[in-house]
Amino acid sequence: MNEERFQKRRLLLACYIVFALLPIYWMVNMSFKTNEEILSSFSFFPQHFTWSNYKTIFTDPAWYSGYINSLIIVAINMTISITVALPAAYAFSRYSFIGDKHLFFWLLTNRMTPPAVFLLPFFQLYSTLGMMDTHLAVALAHLVFNVPLAVWILEGFMSGIPREIDETAYIDGYSFPRFFLTIFLPLIKAGVGVTAFFCFMFSWVELLLARTLTSVDAKPIVATMTRTVSASGMDWATLAAAGVLTIVPGAIVIWFVRHYIAKGFAMGRV
Amino acid sequence: MSAIKPVNQKAWWLVLPVVVCVAFSAVLPLMTVVNYSLQDIISPERRVFVGTEWFSAVMRDEELHGALLRQLGFSLAVLAVEIPLGIMLALSMPARGWQASAVLVVVALSLLIPWNVVGTIWQIFGRADIGLLGATLQKMGFDYSYTGNATHAWITVLTMDVWHWTPLVALLCYAGLRSIPDAYYQAARIDGASKFAVFRYIQLPKMRGVLMIAVLLRFMDSFMIYTEPFVLTGGGPGNATTFLSEYLTQKAVGQFDVGPAAAFSLIYFLIILLFCFILYNWMQRVGAAKQEGIEHE
Numbered sequence: 001m002n003e004e005r006f007q008k009r010r011l012l013l014a015c016y017i018v019f020a021l022l023p024i025y026w027m028v029n030m031s032f033k034t035n036e037e038i039l040s041s042f043s044f045f046p047q048h049f050t051w052s053n054y055k056t057i058f059t060d061p062a063w064y065s066g067y068i069n070s071l072i073i074v075a076i077n078m079t080i081s082i083t084v085a086l087p088a089a090y091a092f093s094r095y096s097f098i099g100d101k102h103l104f105f106w107l108l109t110n111r112m113t114p115p116a117v118f119l120l121p122f123f124q125l126y127s128t129l130g131m132m133d134t135h136l137a138v139a140l141a142h143l144v145f146n147v148p149l150a151v152w153i154l155e156g157f158m159s160g161i162p163r164e165i166d167e168t169a170y171i172d173g174y175s176f177p178r179f180f181l182t183i184f185l186p187l188i189k190a191g192v193g194v195t196a197f198f199c200f201m202f203s204w205v206e207l208l209l210a211r212t213l214t215s216v217d218a219k220p221i222v223a224t225m226t227r228t229v230s231a232s233g234m235d236w237a238t239l240a241a242a243g244v245l246t247i248v249p250g251a252i253v254i255w256f257v258r259h260y261i262a263k264g265f266a267m268g269r270v
Numbered sequence: 271m272s273a274i275k276p277v278n279q280k281a282w283w284l285v286l287p288v289v290v291c292v293a294f295s296a297v298l299p300l301m302t303v304v305n306y307s308l309q310d311i312i313s314p315e316r317r318v319f320v321g322t323e324w325f326s327a328v329m330r331d332e333e334l335h336g337a338l339l340r341q342l343g344f345s346l347a348v349l350a351v352e353i354p355l356g357i358m359l360a361l362s363m364p365a366r367g368w369q370a371s372a373v374l375v376v377v378a379l380s381l382l383i384p385w386n387v388v389g390t391i392w393q394i395f396g397r398a399d400i401g402l403l404g405a406t407l408q409k410m411g412f413d414y415s416y417t418g419n420a421t422h423a424w425i426t427v428l429t430m431d432v433w434h435w436t437p438l439v440a441l442l443c444y445a446g447l448r449s450i451p452d453a454y455y456q457a458a459r460i461d462g463a464s465k466f467a468v469f470r471y472i473q474l475p476k477m478r479g480v481l482m483i484a485v486l487l488r489f490m491d492s493f494m495i496y497t498e499p500f501v502l503t504g505g506g507p508g509n510a511t512t513f514l515s516e517y518l519t520q521k522a523v524g525q526f527d528v529g530p531a532a533a534f535s536l537i538y539f540l541i542i543l544l545f546c547f548i549l550y551n552w553m554q555r556v557g558a559a560k561q562e563g564i565e566h567e
Binding site: 009010012013016017019020021022023024025026027030038039040041042044080083084085087088090091092094095096097098100103105107108109110111112113114115116117118120121122124125140141143144147148149151152153156159160190194197201204205207208221222225226234236239240242243246247250251254255258259261 | 382383
């Protein structure tokens with residue numbers, strides 16, 4: 001309708017995309033350079049194009065196992081987060097019970113503690129349990145910030161589904177688990193997609209807890225990356241290459257959930 | 271949450287797994303911290319109960335007040351830039367087709383980079399001799415240096431945060447916008463509503479839920495920002511970008527005493543809690559009042 005307005009919006013979007021891509025372009029650019037070239041001169045394209053940084057990552061088990069460990073940790077964390085958050089979000093969106101509002105807000109307060117605070121207690125807790133350097137320990141530790149987030153986002157999506165749907169299903173003789181899995185869950189696919197992406201993202205990039213709780217066997221890629229800082233200086237090029245590779249799994253995840261995000265809430269939040 | 275929900279105490283059973291999970295990984299560690307904050311731990315065997323001594327010491331700390339003010343200023347700036355920008359982005363992102371998919375992926379990219387890498391990339395990116403941003407600004411005649419000039423350092427950290435986290439706001443708002451049924455827009459068109467009226471009376475109220483999550487998340491996360499400024503500026507120059515968590519870490523690592531650090535963490539937590547509580551209640555009230563207003567019209 002309003003052509004000029006439309007153009008302005010497109011312009012804003014285009015400007016933002018350029019702004020968003022420039023630092024990423026610089027990272028990609030760095031990943032194809034050698035350390036000497038990065039530090040010695042300014043250039044828009046690598047003058048001495050090299051794959052060696054990527055070769056380092058793909059041939060050194062210490063590097064590529066970091067990606068595998070990260071994926072395992074994130075997968076465990078996402079599964080637990082969403083499994084426990086689904087029924088809880090349903091309860092918050094459908095019923096009122098003693099302490100529901102307080103509990104709902106309390107959940108979010110667990111995201112408000114700086115992770116550094118948890119370092120020492122977590123270290124002691126998981127040492128006592130004999131779970132140090134396992135994928136499960138890191139995945140459980142990351143529940144602190146992912147479960148509250150998952151409950152909050154899912155509750156928002158579920159509240160958008162009219163309650164009549166539940167009631168009709170119960171009258172039709174559906175049991176709660178059957179209703180939940182076969183009718184309700186498909187309705188909030190979008191919410192589950194968005195939640196999965198955010199859980200993936202926050203667990204994928206978390207460094208402090210992951211580094212403290214692992215040493216060798218379960219070391220995720222973000223912790224492995226700190227190797228590039230050493231006494232002999234920064235290994236900028238390898239870090240940039242590793243950074244480029246950390247984007248890839250997440251980009252794949254968002255590619256899969258993009259339809260869910262774009263389609264949004266099935267019924268609309270009221 | 272429009273209609274009144276039926277009371278059902280059995281709903282606790284559905285919530286129980288979450289409570290167990292979070293209690294295991296949050297409450298237990300938090301109790302340990304409370305325990306430390308009340309003691310002077312000279313060695314693992316020798317501990318003295320000191321009561322609230324650490325708390326009053328921390329509260330009187332002048333440097334802490336400085337760090338707190340800087341932190342508040344930074345967090346408010348983050349909200350002031352990222353929330354409007356995120357909403358505008360969400361409004362201008364295409365709704366369907368391959369462009370929608372492409373834009374979604376591009377916008378989400380910066381979220382997926384580990385925080386220490388974000389800092390490192392910006393460290394190079396902002397350098398006047400070898401970085402794109404630094405070199406460009408230098409060419410344009412600005413004497414830009416994020417390591418030497420406090421204002422430049424602060425703006426660079428803010429720009430980095432905007433670059434890193436605006437996508438979170440944009441994605442949440444975008445998901446919220448897509449939920450609005452076409453019927454609403456059709457009704458607005460028949461009424462001859464202006465673009466602004468559509469935004470004010472349809473889109474904004476519909477985005478309220480996701481917007482609240484976005485504001486709270488951005489507030490608490492920016493309040494706890496640590497890795498990126500630490501890698502980029504190390505808190506400097508001087509203490510221009512030494513935010514609260516940076517200062518907390520300096521204290522905890524520098525003094526080898528977990529007592530004051532634990533007390534500090536608890537006060538830190540209470541400050542965030544207080545602000546989030548105010549924000550949450552304020553937004554709930556504004557939202558409720560707005561919806562009532564619409565219903566009355």
